Amino acid sequence: MADTYLEPTLKNLTDTILEQRVDLAKSITKKQNKRYERLEALEENLLELRIELVTLYGESLSMTIEERQERIEHWGTKTGKACAEMGISLDSMLREVPEYRTAIGNIIKETAIAQNYSLSNLYDVLAILDRTVDDVVYYFCLPFVEVQTQTLKASQDQMLEMSVPVVPIDAGVAVLPLVGTIDTHRAKLIMEESLNKCLDLNVSEFVIDLSGVAMVDTFVAHKLFQVIDSLKLIGVKPKISGISPEMAQTIIQLGLNFSDVPSYATLKSALKEIGFEKTK
Template identity: 75%
Template sequence: MAEQIDQTLEKLTDYILDRRIQLAEQITEEQNRRYSRLRSISENLLPLRVELVTLYGEALSMDPIERAIRIEKWGLETGKQCAEMGTTLDSMLKEVPLYRNTIGELIKEIAITYDYSVAKLYDVISILDQTVNEIVYYFCLPFVEVQTKSLQASQEQMLEMSVPVVPVDNGVAVLPLVGTIDTHRAKLIMEESLTKCLELNVDQFVIDLSGVAMVDTFVAQKLFQVIDSLKLIGVVPKISGISPEMAQTIVQLGLDFKDVPSYATLKSALSEIGFKR
């Protein structure tokens, strides 16, 4: 019985491999119709689809261990390649039923031609379903990883943009802060302030708080750390944009800014420095 199943699977493998290019072209045409954005890279996707149809065909007659190794290798490599190519996981997963249906039709043709029993057909379909599930799993892993890294890179870029050190004159720079300050952003403020002051040879550095809605104990402590660090590298720190409400909060918290020059507006801080533009 096992020998008969093996012969059946080998016939199916040969039958699918003979039609792999045709099947890949059929799937490419259908996907291009569904997703117009895939048309520009269809020439790059077609060879990968031929490889996948080949893998589906060969997987039917492979040893289970060999099949698992081949599927994992192909899924991890191709998932990463497709993600870097600019495809979306949604569009790629929509191909899964196309492979299942087209290869399923070929299996049905062979089953009818050679009069397969229900048990034999069930064994073949089980192998196909397992192969589909494993391919989807390993294909998704690197795809999600690439997208996650891309999202993290975008978030880091946005954070860097939220700490813009602006040189306004020789030896003078301003850090206009807007929004809330959390732990990660506070760390970035420290790093960017020190790095940019050294790079730009800054003598006087104004931290403008006009766009910061609230100064609590955490924010004040982080500002003090930045101020102390700037002093250590020879930079004179100044603070501007402290509103009356913010000043009251600072006093209520028992915080002492008396050793740091502070100004109501950025304009007044720059005027004090001698910047008149």
Template identity: 55%
Template sequence: MNDYMVRISKKILEQKEELAQKITDEQNKRYPDELLPMAESLYPLRIELVTLYANSLILEESERTRQVEEWGLQSGRKCAEMNATLDAMLNEVPQYRHFIGEVVQEEGIHLNLSLSEFYHAISLLDRTVNEVVYYFSLPFVNFHSEQIEQSRNAMMELSVPVVPIVEGVAVLPVVGTIDTYRAKLLLEHALEQSVQLKLSYFVLDLSGVPIIDTYVAQQLFQIIDSLKLIGVDAMVSGITPDIAQTVVNLGINFGQTKTFSSLQQALGNIGLNFQSVQ
């Protein structure tokens, strides 16, 4: 380990609070609406990062990478959960290079470092900054992917509402196209709600489905067959003339499945009149 690297590292550590405050002040000016409200939470993370940069100058490469990865993943997640944007966070990178670089320069002059020694210190700092950017960014990507997935799941759950009509009878009005993910959700909700509501009859209303192809038909058959296995009489309503013609042209056989052109007819088949469900 080079003695001059130890002394530069020590000098950075001596100024870590000051350096973190400089970066905090710069970021608060640049992003007053976004970062100023969370300045108190970000300041300790900035001290940790300055400390990490200082220590990186005297650590073995494997240990440096391990510490950078650990800090980046943990701190990136914290910042993402605080709703800080990745854009704002990455705009701090040049400031670390600038402020810490000034300390390296001043101490290098004080120690009368050679050009080669000075370059070694700066290049090591620069490599560490790049590693921090990489590991810090990963949790942001993962966090926002999770948020998108949660929003998608919530929207999809709203798109498969099982509506109880009277005791033992429920309708699932399907609107829009049916893809693989939604078909799985339809099946899960149909089974869960049938058991929870103790249903005897279940109506899949397809009035809002624009087209039925062989794939959609297969998914519907799977739902109906699964419901039959738990003792629920399942039927399909909303078979429009266009859908009926498409089904015939494709050679799709609904077989034993009860089908009706309207929800009113389906409910009438099980002894309910339309007025009773208003």
């Protein structure tokens, strides 16, 4: 609870800040638009949020610690999520923090001079402002980062799905061209996509092309065996193409046996075996 001797001082400051909240929010909006031109398109929405924030700063000075904490947490959860969903960068939002601290600090200084605050009163008021600013940043960043993390994960999942492109090239025939590194998560996705797409497309001949895979180690080979065995169980005839001489030597050195799986040096030769000839 606020100290009794501070209550008139804090109430007076709250009223003064609330009287200037719109002008203060407009001033910060103008500065931010100058720094970040992309924010101009969101000016109307952001101005409203800034007015809310200045109001929160002003009213927080007259609140108890418990009331202040509850209000800031509620504001931060709502506003942090809203700003992240608008696609605003966190650095641009954090750039505003000193503006509020400076502007409200100036109001406190001017009021303190005009009303002859004691040094002790001024220090206590500034301590409340500093703590409020710190809490606003903390509770704003939590939901903001959470939304951005979820968005990033969704993008990564989408990119992973695109990295396992099962391509139907004719009735009953499909190709899976793999490129890059195969890790645990991607290996699982390869298994799921291969089986699901083969069933959905009624595939009988399935070529896994390794031309774009830089390295085949024990892990990758083991996962390929799992995919191949699973495809066989659902009636699909798997084939492997794109095995380079270096890759073949690695497979032999690892003691792996691909003898029961048709393998080809190139995708072209695999498709030719299935019956695809270049039409002249």
